[in-house]
Amino acid sequence: MSSIRSTDLADHDLAALQEARDLLGHARQAAAMLAGWTPEEAKRVAKQVAAALLPRAAFYAEWAVRESRIGKVADKIAKNQLACTLTPSAWDNVALGGVRRNDALRLVEIGRPAGVVVGLSNSTSPVATIIFKTIMCLMTRNALVISPHPVALGCCSEVVRELQAAIVQAGGPAHTLQILTRPTVEATSALMRDPRTDVILATGGTPMVRAAYSSGNPAIGVGSGNVPIYVDANADLEAAAPLIVTAKNFDHGSPCSAPSVLMLHASIAPQMQQALARQGAHICTEQEALQIQQYAFPGGKFNGKVVGRPAHEIAQAAGVQVPTDCEALVCPVTSPHAGHVLLREKLSPILACVVVDDVKQAIGVAQWMLQHSGAGHTSGIHSASPEQAVYWGAALDYYRVVVNGSTVHDSTGANTGLPYTFTIGTGYAGKSSVDGNVGPELLVNWKRVAFPLPGGWAGAMTTVAAPPSSTTVPLTNLTPELQAMVLRIVQEELEHLR
Incomplete structure (x- = not known):
């Protein structure tokens, strides 16, 4: 036989x-x-x-x-x-x-x-x-x-x-x-x-x-996604919570631009978790989070059975009781570190949650995430400060940063100036040929059929209107420490380009 x-x-x-x-x-x-x-x-x-x-x-x-x-x-x-x-x-x-x-x-x-x-x-x-x-x-x-x-x-x-x-x-x-x-x-x-x-x-x-x-x-x-979302101390929590839960639940979390790890500023963490719960998310206890982690990553390896499955089905398989209409499983990660399995992409309604002291610590967690997957893909930030959003974007190798929106929909052009697509390029950071x-x-x-041009291309550039080579972004409303960090990041980028 x-x-x-x-x-x-x-x-x-x-x-x-x-x-x-x-x-x-x-x-x-x-x-x-x-x-x-x-x-x-x-x-x-x-x-x-x-x-x-x-x-x-x-x-x-x-x-x-x-x-x-x-x-x-x-x-x-x-x-x-x-x-x-x-x-x-x-x-x-x-x-x-x-x-x-x-x-x-x-x-x-x-x-x-x-x-x-x-x-x-x-x-x-x-x-x-x-x-x-x-x-x-x-x-x-x-x-x-x-x-x-x-x-x-x-x-x-x-x-x-x-x-x-x-x-x-x-x-x-x-x-x-x-x-x-x-x-x-x-x-x-x-x-x-x-x-x-x-x-x-x-x-x-x-x-x-x-x-x-x-x-x-x-x-x-x-490339693959692994989306971090930082919720700042000054964020509109009531506006952020439904956006995050809806994005995480869309198609049962299977899109690569779905939220993967939520980072909450310590000063607003309890209120934000309550807001998420009001939107239908289940805030897991540490024990429940461990059970879900062990089901989703048995022996540290990803369980494909969770991909795109309903939250209540995943919870039941893990021995956790949640309502059948549960929208997302918010799993606290009390000791985040490089290699922690819940910092990986999950392609499901499982949402890891880390409480951080400030944006610098949130960036550190996102950098641990990048060590596994998600480089060049998408991240999100909820903040009342445009400068903080630009700082977050400058510090991390994600090529789409969705500000105060849904990473699932807005990364593909729904409510932003990003072009509409079903296919997201991850650029050099994600080992892709395209970044857009x-x-x-x-x-x-x-x-291109090129006819003689006096002075050539260089000469034409002196007469053809061109956009300014750079735009100065005011760094108001930032602490001196954050101002210095933003300037350092920008300087490093310029040195790299040179």
């Missing part, structure tokens, strides 16, 4: 590798056809396809939760709807191809699509991620091959089939979008390494993102 099973596995692996090769062959043909579209035609098709999938948001949300057992149906509906409505319209005024002219520099720029994109889909937002990447590729005239996460293979395969039909109905090539139906590690690696792949959009776990970067093909990768929110503009390169 064992030899038969080994033979079956070998046949499956060979079939998966052959499928990967076939998909890329078809994708190259589709990419050649898509390159002949005008940018206007590409955006028209993208909008038509997105509109066709919008009525199916609830259907696929329910399927994704049922199949993967990750997240909350209502929140996945919202994500699917957002992917269908905002993605095709957010870049209406952005050139994603065609020809553009820069008279000041005497340049003519011609947009070139990437060609064939390999997209990795994650387990926490499988359908929304596929819709987002499909619409981005349609707008930029690229063919897309999806390698789905195996835990959501069924819903991913079906939404791709429906998207394929919508693309053909809108006038697109039949193989504009395809999916690897046997998503083995070897087949996904083959997709990424193949010379017919032009760029990889890597969303998922750190090992797969690292594999994308080592594939030999260009990759746009993201990933959008379709990254899937287009520009050829």
